[in-house]
Amino acid sequence: MGARLGTRSAGFGGRSRGGDDDLAEVHEINVTPFIDVMLVLLIIFMVAAPLATVDIAVNLPASTAAPQPRPDKPLFLTVRADLTLTLGNIVVARDSLAGALAEAANGDQDTRVFLRADKVVSYGDLMAVIDLLRAAGFLKFALVGLEKPR
Numbered sequence: 431m432g433a434r435l436g437t438r439s440a441g442f443g444g445r446s447r448g449g450d451d452d453l454a455e456v457h458e459i460n461v462t463p464f465i466d467v468m469l470v471l472l473i474i475f476m477v478a479a480p481l482a483t484v485d486i487a488v489n490l491p492a493s494t495a496a497p498q499p500r501p502d503k504p505l506f507l508t509v510r511a512d513l514t515l516t517l518g519n520i521v522v523a524r525d526s527l528a529g530a531l532a533e534a535a536n537g538d539q540d541t542r543v544f545l546r547a548d549k550v551v552s553y554g555d556l557m558a559v560i561d562l563l564r565a566a567g568f569l570k571f572a573l574v575g576l577e578k579p580r
Contacts, residue, residue: 506518506543527563531566531568
């Protein structure tokens, strides 16, 4: 808040004749500090906004803590170290994988395929198998691994 000397009288310096100072409150907001704060916030958000974005689009499903029940007859697809594919215990060629999957799942493409791979299989080779699964219409798959002992 500020004060302003009253200018009611014509005396020198705006003082009244009786020596009383008329101090009136100024009802104006000083916006300079407000603008300074807004500019600082703008700079902070301009710097922080690119850091908050993620360039990798991932569609994450909602999860609950309850464990999923194991299917009665799980469908395992295994990628061996020599990159051969086995569906269950049967060796399957890559070009006939779609037909073998459809037969094993009784034509139900919503069946979850459990994908197992040897440690030496590279990421690119595993992605090629996942692309084969997707091309066959099987979009639900799970990666199988061993639990580490505690």
